[in-house]
Amino acid sequence: MPTTTRLLVCEDQALVRAGFVTIFSAQPDMQVVGEAADGRAAIHQAQELKPDVIVMDIRMPLLDGIEATRRLAGPDSPNPAKILVVTTFNVDEYVYEALRAGASGFLLKDAPPPELIHAVRTVARGDSLLSPVVTRALIGRYAERLRPADTPTSPEHDRLKVLTPREHEVLLLISEGLSNAEIAGKLVLSPETVKTYVSRILTKLDLRDRVQAVVLAYRAGLAPGGDRP
Template identity: 80%
Template sequence: MSAPPPAIKVLVCEDQALVRAGFVTILSAQPDMEVVGEAADGRAAIRSAQELKPDVVVMDIRMPLLDGIEATRHLAGPDSPNPARILVVTTFNIDEYVYEALRAGASGFMLKDAPAPELINAVRVIAQGESLLAPAVTRTLIGRFAERVRPSTAPAQTESERLKVLTSREQEVFLLISEGLSNAEIANELVISHETVKTYVSRILTKLDLRDRVQAVVLAYRAGLAGGRDRA
């Protein structure tokens, strides 16, 4: 009988004590998670992350001493030798600071008032190496600020022309990525295996010269494709 996988180590960074305690209580109650530390400001978040090496950092944006954006950039930005996987949480569903945190290297974001199962799922998704954009806020957030992102390595052609390199199936997966769905949700939507979805996502990012799913969502909005279908 094989041993169970090690628990997901989580660091909770939030300046409001009651909110922080709530996150800790929810996550500690999961059999596959262990809250290894807490931080009430950005500087403490950096110190704790470097010392404890958590699998996932739950990061608030607005904190004293150093905000969550700068803490995220320090822990997950391009100059970080060992980028942390960071889940940004925010009170607002339209927040430029969240967008900047994603650009700083965060793996995803969600709202503080999201149901507990969504927080739990988000931590698991990010721990598995995937990016997560909450579907409820993806459209408003990325749609508002997408025009600011201009990938420096992108060829000089329109977004729609770039997407022509994708097969019809890859375009289906690309659209679902733009709606904020995780790999597991895409697999369920298209009735294909999780591994097949991972292959498609990797192929799409490579073909489009994109760093991650966040840039894929931005490209979809700039191409006028995201948010084009109604979801229950």
Template identity: 75%
Template structure:
């Protein structure tokens, strides 16, 4: 694993909020704030120029909102997208749905404690989806048929799921339940490193970019359901 700090781009139209984020993130030994943006256009331009690992993105911004900026930076057609952590004051299903459909890897509210924001950056930087298990089940289960990123809508994807090993299917199901790698390891009595290997294999076999798309696919093919 690289010892390089997580490169963070902060995008919010309120200068005071940006300053707060920069102060918090810059104080972390494993993070480096590489830039700031005050609107969606600036966010896209800065991300393309600075190549951050994680973009902290507000939803409501002038000129170009955070959802569309996220789509431009992390949509299905983007080859090497940054991880986008959407942070907003609005706890609305539609915003979460739109954010993940646009390619976001995580969703937090602005009133989350600083420790949660910092942990959120680390989580999405590792390639894990950031949603509490209860939110994952409610939201993804509700919108699974509407969430159709280009990579998960291709014919034959259900056959690929059936081609997974029994253990890989177990891991995929637990991912869809919203469990972290550590929680999956405890549930299956294996090491977290082994879980990481399984997750990597699953994403590779299914041609998926991250855990969010894996969760969506698990619901869409019926491996898990909202009523489970």
């Protein structure tokens, strides 16, 4: 029997929230165990219900989704939650902050239902969700402000010294939003070999997932500026 993913939907717009609940409830492997219309309620229900995945809006009353994410999945959280942030392009700067706060990925609110369902399943199994196009558009837009002025001597840059040249290369491609299969094609490696490299990178840098790897790469100045608007 397939494992049922328990979901908490956090969204202040009732119609949008109802739409998410309807979509998820129709899936045989998903169960919506709670709903929240503001950040404080999201934290309370997450701590009480312990869902497998939290679908989190960014702009919510009382406490925004970024701070709620930080408290539930940030470095000070003893048991980090798996959080999928939903957003729109006009709040893209907040998306980066949400990723820094500990979110496992993000998706646009106007994504079609199959993409939303896939995103939840991806986060539920412990993977991060980074669309190449959206990653470059969002994080790349803020690359310069994310990088410390003294990049060559920054703590983030020093952390990368533990990586081999090939691992540096793989991290750079991860920061560009490439999947394992795409990295394999670019470096003429097998997907399994790339997966091993990614695992080593995360372990060496003490990172939870690819999202954190992208953030670190940009802060260290390893990644290029990305696509500029």
